[in-house]
Amino acid sequence: QVQLVESGGGLVQAGGSLRLSCAASGSIFSIRAMGWYRQAPGKQRELVATITSDVSTNYADSVKDRCTISRDNAKNTVYLQMNSLKPEDTAIYYCYVKFAYLGDYWGQGTQVTVSL
DSSP: OEEEEEEOOEEEETTOOEEEEEEEEESOOOEEEEEEEEEOTTSOOEEEEEEETTOOEEEOTTTTTTEEEEEETTTTEEEEEEOSOOGGGOEEEEEEEEETTTEEEEOOOEEEEEEO
16 A cells, blocks of 8 residues: 655745655555646646656646756655745645556645735
8 A cells, every 4th residue: 555645735925935745655666756736726637747766857837947846765755846936826736656566646635825
């Protein structure tokens, strides 16, 4: 069984920063990729950023100049540093992990709210 535990969400003023963390635990091995998606009210879930096992990264155009994704393989943890946050970044952020043999797993989501 795999568990994904997210943390770091919250309320921040526009221009502020947040750092999201997601730790994977349980019967895990061979992680291919980790990442973050988000879903705002009334909108579809969308990619924010991903990072592969060879540290190749991919960002949504809307965040690529403001966010940095990183991972700690020893801790099976992925991080998302978000700077210069905007009200349109308000959403539930979901951690995502793709395993080589176990398939895809999602976290429970963490709320990020950016106020004016």
